[in-house]
Amino acid sequence: MPRVPVIRVGNVLIASVQEDVNDREATDLQDELLQLLERTGAMGVILDVSLLQLIDSFLGRMLREIAVGARLLGAQTVVVGIQPAVAVTLVELGLELTGVRTALDSEKGLRLLHRLMTHTRAGNWSGNERSRKD
Amino acid sequence: MNARERIELIVPIEGESGIVNARSQARTIARDLGFGMVDQSRIATAVSELTRNIVRYASGGRGEVIIREIAGPADQPGVEIIVSDEGPGIADIANAMRDGVSSSTGLGLGLPGTRRLMDEMKVESGAGQGTIITIRKWRRRSANQLTLHD
Amino acid sequence: MSASNDAMRASERQSRTIEEQRQTILELQTPVIQVWDGILALPIVGSVDTARSQEMNEALLQKIVDTGAEIVILDITGVPVIDTAVAKHLLETVSASRLLGADVLIVGLSARMAMTLVHLGLDLSGVLTRTTMAKGLQLAFARLGLEVVHRRGAASVSLATDDLEV
Numbered sequence: 001m002p003r004v005p006v007i008r009v010g011n012v013l014i015a016s017v018q019e020d021v022n023d024r025e026a027t028d029l030q031d032e033l034l035q036l037l038e039r040t041g042a043m044g045v046i047l048d049v050s051l052l053q054l055i056d057s058f059l060g061r062m063l064r065e066i067a068v069g070a071r072l073l074g075a076q077t078v079v080v081g082i083q084p085a086v087a088v089t090l091v092e093l094g095l096e097l098t099g100v101r102t103a104l105d106s107e108k109g110l111r112l113l114h115r116l117m118t119h120t121r122a123g124n125w126s127g128n129e130r131s132r133k134d
Numbered sequence: 135m136n137a138r139e140r141i142e143l144i145v146p147i148e149g150e151s152g153i154v155n156a157r158s159q160a161r162t163i164a165r166d167l168g169f170g171m172v173d174q175s176r177i178a179t180a181v182s183e184l185t186r187n188i189v190r191y192a193s194g195g196r197g198e199v200i201i202r203e204i205a206g207p208a209d210q211p212g213v214e215i216i217v218s219d220e221g222p223g224i225a226d227i228a229n230a231m232r233d234g235v236s237s238s239t240g241l242g243l244g245l246p247g248t249r250r251l252m253d254e255m256k257v258e259s260g261a262g263q264g265t266i267i268t269i270r271k272w273r274r275r276s277a278n279q280l281t282l283h284d
Numbered sequence: 285m286s287a288s289n290d291a292m293r294a295s296e297r298q299s300r301t302i303e304e305q306r307q308t309i310l311e312l313q314t315p316v317i318q319v320w321d322g323i324l325a326l327p328i329v330g331s332v333d334t335a336r337s338q339e340m341n342e343a344l345l346q347k348i349v350d351t352g353a354e355i356v357i358l359d360i361t362g363v364p365v366i367d368t369a370v371a372k373h374l375l376e377t378v379s380a381s382r383l384l385g386a387d388v389l390i391v392g393l394s395a396r397m398a399m400t401l402v403h404l405g406l407d408l409s410g411v412l413t414r415t416t417m418a419k420g421l422q423l424a425f426a427r428l429g430l431e432v433v434h435r436r437g438a439a440s441v442s443l444a445t446d447d448l449e450v
Contacts, residue, residue, distance in 0.1 A: 022154045023186070054157065054175060056182040057244050080385075084345035085175040087383040088338070091376045093179065093247040094233065103385035104352055112385075172342060 004029045006036060012044040012113060013037065013075075014106070019051045026062040033066055037073040044113040045070050048106055050081025060095040067100045076116040078102065080109035141166065141203040147188050147219075149195040156199040157182040160215060163201050167213055169273055176251040177213060177271055183244035184217040184267055192221030204270065212253075212272040218265065225261040314340045316347040323424050324353040324386075325417070329362035337373035341380055348384045355427060356381050357420045361392030371406050378411055387427070389413070391420035 003025045006015045013036055015029060033045060047063060049055065055063070067077040080103045082090070090097065101116070103109035141163055145156045161178040169177065181199065188197035197219030204214045224230050224243070233246045245267075249255045252269040259265040314336075319325045326344055330336075344356065358377065363370065378388040390413045393401075401408060414420045425432065 020154055020158060023150060053161070054178050054182065056157075056179045056186075057241075057247065058182075058186065061241070082383045083175075084342065084349055084380075084384065085171040087345060087380045088172050088341055089175040089179050089251065090383060091379045092176070092250050093183075093244075094250065095247070096379075097383065102383050104348065104354075108352070108354075108385055172338075 004032075006032060008036070008040060008042060011042055011117070012046060012110070013040070013042045014046040014048065016048045017052055019053065021052075021059070023058055026059055030062055030066050030069065034069045034073065037070055037075050041074075043075050043117050045075055045077040046106060046109050046113060047077060047079045048081050048109075049079060049086075050083065050105070052086060053083065055082070055086050055090055055095075057093060057095060060090060060093075060097060064097055064100055076101070076113055076120065078109040078113050078116075080104065080106050140205075141201075143201045145199040145201065147185060147195065147197045147199060150189055152195065152197075152199075153182055153185045153189055156185040160199075160201050160213075163203070164213055164271075167203055167211060167273060169213070169271070173271060173273070177215070180248045180251045180269055181215055181217070183248050184215075184269070187243055187265075188217065188219040188221065192219035196220070206272055210272050212270055214268065214270045217267045217269075220264040223261050223263040223265055224257065224259040227257050227259060231257070314343045316344050318347070318351055318353065319357070319421065320424070320428075320430075322351075322353050322428055323355045323357065323421070324348065324351065325357045325359060327359040327362060331365065332363060332370050332373050334369075334373070337376065341377050344377065345380060345384060348381060348386050354386050355424045356386050356388045357417065357424060358388055358390045359392045359417055359420075360390060360397075361394075361417075363392075363397075366397045366400055368404055368406065371401060371404070371408070375408070375411070387412070389420050389423060391415065391417050 003018050003021055004015050005018075006013055006029075008014075013033060015033060017029070021029070036042065037045070045066070047066065049063075052059070063079055067079075070077045078101045079097075082102060101112060103112050143159055143163060145152070145159055147153075147156060157178045160181040161174050164174045164177045181201075185197075185199055188199075189195040197217065200216040200218075202214045202216075204212045206212055230243050230245050231249065234242070245255075245257070248267075248269065253272050254268075254270040256268040257265070258267075315327065317325045317327075324344070324347055326340065328340070332340075347353070348356070358374065360366070360374070374390065378390075381388045388411065390408075390411055393413055393415060412423070414423055
């Protein structure tokens with residue numbers, strides 16, 4: 001049974017990553033989200049990591065891969081709730097979560113997501129998003 | 135005068151479950167030793183990185199993680215973690231310690247990142263000789279406590 | 285027996301006081317100021333070594349969590365020397381803040397610092413900068429969709445009165 005519950009709210013998938021997921025659960029989450037995106041056509045993903053006390057290189061890579069995979073399926077991803085201690089550690093680890101948008105909490109994350117989803121609805125033909133985070 | 139026994143825990147690793155096990159034990163001990171939230175996160179993350187190498191590269195994913203309370207020359211408290219396996223070993227340690235594309239993308243052995251998180255790190259290894267990595271973190275006198283937010 | 289207990293308690297009190305004073309000094313060294321709703325400012329005065337940078341980051345991130353600020357203005361006017369190490373620390377502050385959903389703006393870069401950074405080949409291209417705090421605030425307000433407007437026919441208001449009409 002997947003340890004990460006994923007719920008769908010309208011056009012958005014919300015995954016709440018539970019405390020201390022192992023490598024297998026992280027990979028399963030990636031699979032599940034991408035499958036759900038394909039099946040439902042949802043255009044946004046919120047990855048809530050506020051319960052995670054640790055994001056190491058493997059989890060960091062998973063988060064990035066989820067964001068990249070989601071974009072290939074036409075969806076925007078926002079990671080929310082990175083704990084301060086985890087943020088400091090991630091940065092010192094040298095993990096560049098480039099291309100992964102982040103927000104402080106779900107509320108801000110959803111706001112950002114809706115802005116992104118509206119912005120990309122018209123399509124982004126030049127392929128150059130003027131986002132600093134990319 | 136109570137002579138408290140120094141904390142020492144041996145965590146045998148045999149497969150994937152060892153990664154989460156070792157890192158959560160390391161975090162608990164770090165917390166018990168008075169390390170702040172950020173240092174707990176650094177220590178747990180370092181252990182996660184190193185233990186994953188055992189699981190990935192050593193046969194049967196077998197190895198050992200020892201977590202020990204230590205005291206420094208100036209009597210400062212700290213934690214020492216020794217991660218060892220009988221795996222293929224690291225042929226070129228200098229190269230493994232170098233930052234590169236693999237470390238920033240989360241592939242590779244995670245050694246440079248671990249080094250940055252820790253105060254001291256020692257790698258003993260060679261091709262076909264197994265690996266022993268020793269890391270240490272000293273407790274700062276004022277532990278900054280970052281509070282959780284929901 | 286009780287004399288040594290008293291002595292122990294006194295020395296515990298003393299070390300607690302020392303610890304509290306230490307904390308106060310640390311907080312004074314890295315004051316994170318909320319200059320507006322959603323905007324934090326962190327003036328850095330003095331050299332930035334690893335220990336100081338870590339403490340700064342922790343104080344700043346905690347403030348981001350507490351206030352939900354989405355813009356951080358790092359003022360490095362008071363930083364005497366900018367080299368690879370300092371630049372690295374600043375970039376770490378930027379990265380960590382971003383992970384908490386806040387964008388960072390660096391102000392107070394002098395022409396000399398800019399030249400040093402160029403010569404060091406350091407790429408701060410991912411970071412927004414402005415030369416002064418005032419310009420930084422302007423940018424921050426614009427980003428939040430705020431505008432500072434001169435009220436028409438406003439007589440000068442004395443800051444000494446208690447009933448200011450805003």
